Amino acid sequence: MTDEPKTVVITGASAGIGRAAARRFAARGDRIALLARGRTGLAAAAEDVRAAGGRALEIPTDVADYEAVDAAATRAENELGPIDVWVNSAFTSVFAPFDQIHPEEFRRVTDVTYLGSVHGIRAALLRMRARDRGAIVQVGSALGDRSIPLQSAYCGAKHAVNGVVEAVRVELLHDHSNVHITVVQAPAVNTPQFSWVLSRLPRKPQPVPPIYQPEVLADAIVFAADHPRHKQYWVGASTVGTIVAQRLAPRLLDRYLARTGYDSQQTDGESKRGTGNLWSPLDGLEGPDYGAHGEFDDRAHAHSPQAWLTRALTSIGRKH
Template identity: 55%
Template sequence: MPDIAVITGASAGVGRATAEEFARHGYDIALLARDAERLERAARDITVRYGVRAVALVTDVASAEQVHAAAEAVEQRLGPINVWVNVAMATVFSPVSALTPAEVERGTQVTYLGQVYGMMAALARMRPRNRGTIVNVGSALAYRSVPLQSVYCGAKFAIRGFTDSLRSEIIHDALDIHLTMVDLPAVNTPQFDWALNKTGRKAQPVAPIFQPEVAARAIFFAATHRRRQVWVGFPTVKAILANRIAPSLIDRYLARAGYSGQLTDEAAPADAPSNLFQPVPGDYGSHGRFDAHSRAASWEMFTDRHRNAFWAAAGIGLLAGAALLMRKLRP
């Protein structure tokens, strides 16, 4: 029987690319998202392209009842869930002073509680079988917050805390369930065109930007290798480490550059769509409008995938360099 993967947020962006990546490796796929038409189209495309089973389940991950119902439907229609990937997210581009309580609540429900409910639904089915993998998609912004995305950053920080608590419980209970987290850099997805934007200017990812297929490959790698965590892209590594070393300096830097880096000079349309409370209809795929400026590969991800060989080569290089230096220093 083929392995079965559940992907939330699977109708567009990183979720759509991730569904295709798992299908490419022969997994049957359950796609969860809110927009029924786009979700069905994605499921049909995957079935035709990869010859696997793909089911579309209209689900708002902010509802625990809908997430658990979707998990039950997956096991009835496809079979036991092997991998559950939490990708769905929502963000708001806005200073805190312009946010409403309803916007904060909804963004937190989707981005944080959506992953919590996904973990709970997956664990409830994996625990009796004592097997399975849960992948949570995090962000560099789960370690270093930026201005104008307080709702998203707060939710991503919270996911880290919940994930680490659950991981210790899994270890305590001696369960053979793998829980991993993949932290992403800026990715070229439609979110910059359909996220609620209260700044008056079009949003953009902070360069360097990576294509969603880079994120999808990292997620698949994390699901199929026993890694606690995967950092994607050197910008993610820099953001995490720099914040550990000099957080106050980064505060001041982002106060100067955090606005201009996330906003273009182009005015946002007055009727720009927003997917915070309702899905945005349309034929959106994995990619956003930044293809010309996006990278299709990540050197840091390559070294993570092949870290044993990388460190072995680095060690050999250091030894060779030391030997050469010693030879030169001999009288």
């Protein structure tokens, strides 16, 4: 439990990593504004927050719309108090070879995953800089440092997210600001995205092992919010391994991914067709609540030695 409850805004809060993070912040008694498109998922996330001891505010929002994001930030401050922490977790994607992704689909992934993060950062900064305090936590991805086949739109957006976060961080340093921005770099995570993302693969999509439970990322997000001065936090062996391999042997990694990258992202079972959640939420008023977890509980790790080491080293550094 923190000394004082904080006001936290989470985008993509209706499912997956955002949903798990909402629970973790709620367990500290924080006040949480939940932003997402799916009203069924949002209502369930709000119940999770209240059950865990926090205060919840549901705000249906498409992060691709800046005016909607800015209005959500205003409402959050009016009803919950000044925003202390902003978490960008919303995204969408398409599983398909590049030439099978239509231009409007590529644009939509970019609008949500990249520009949605830009919108969140801007809305948070406009309020935090005036008070000279606050933390922005961006959920990143190993795929923002090293792209893989069949996810070109998502990889491009996550690369762009890393670029804008780095630029904003340096600007804040230049201004000696007490507002901080950091990235939690996610590995493969057991979230519902593999059940609701648009896919044109012949077989059912899956995360590339090793897979981690969303609570591992949620713990890292809360830790990053409390220790936001660091540039980034790596979570999971796959994240660290991918980044190291990209630095040391990029051409070998290219060949490895060309050989393994298609099969490793597909599992048994026919892929669902349709538009997925690209244009509208699957957890809308008539849809089910997908929750935080996907379909890979039996293969997902509940702990990450890399995340534990990051927290330990950060704590040691603060003591010295």
